[in-house]
Amino acid sequence: MARENFNDLQVFVIVARERSFTRAAAQLGVSQSALSHTVRGLEERLGVRLLTRTTRSVSMTEAGERLYESVAPRLEEIEAELAAVAEYRDHPAGTIRITTSEHVANRIVWPRLAAVLPRYPDLKVELTVDYGMADIVAQRYDIGIRLGDRVAQDMIAVPISGPQRMAIVASPGYFQRHTAPQVPADLAAHDCIGLRLPTHGGLMVWDLHKDGQNVNVRVDGQWTFNSSVAIHRAALAGAGLAYLLEDMVLEDVAAGRLQRVMLDWCDVFAGFHAYYPSRRQSSSALRVVIEALRA
Incomplete structure (x- = not known):
């Protein structure tokens, strides 16, 4: 296949995956009109329509889906082999994209990688804070981090923290106005600060x-956030009861800024794991990042 046709296939795969010429153009650093022209040329050479375009969305035709399912994995394999060839370089290089929650980004990823990256000037890290359960393959992340050791099939999981525990806390001022809950049923009478989960739009259940x-308690209250850091701040301000990871609040509890309740209802569970596709060739850059997180 001519080189320009191979490039056209790459453009088609990115537009189809993003379902948007705008996002694909931003990713590739070219204009939307250039991408549209490239895809149209590919369609003309093949003699079939691959994408259906409207003013608001882009979707694949039946022929487009067949081509995408056939070509996309092969392009990923080529990219993986190119990354493997980079192993012959003298030092780790490239960009490692990581998706995780805000607390993990601040408490684990940043301090561990900040201590390592100065040794590898050609190694870059792109860290995205996301409370959703991202599909790291579809969204082209190199590493995902989540609680527990349950990860998708064909993934390698590496523990990066010890066991974790949740905590139910509120400020002393809040407890001056409300009786401390003792059992799950008592939570119905309290202002409980909610966490909105982007994956399905619902509020996180207190387990x-x-x-x-x-x-499993479905709580209610005046405040709902999509960030545990914001929930922590609201709890310190007396806005209500918060359900947070224990290590987020231990210092505040010790200092008297927060008070902990229902300790006997908060069990220990598996800690954080970094995971990545097992079929991917492990580059030196990926190994450096994983080893730093594992520390």
């Missing part, structure tokens, strides 16, 4: 355990 009982 409580004691003596073999598992209780």
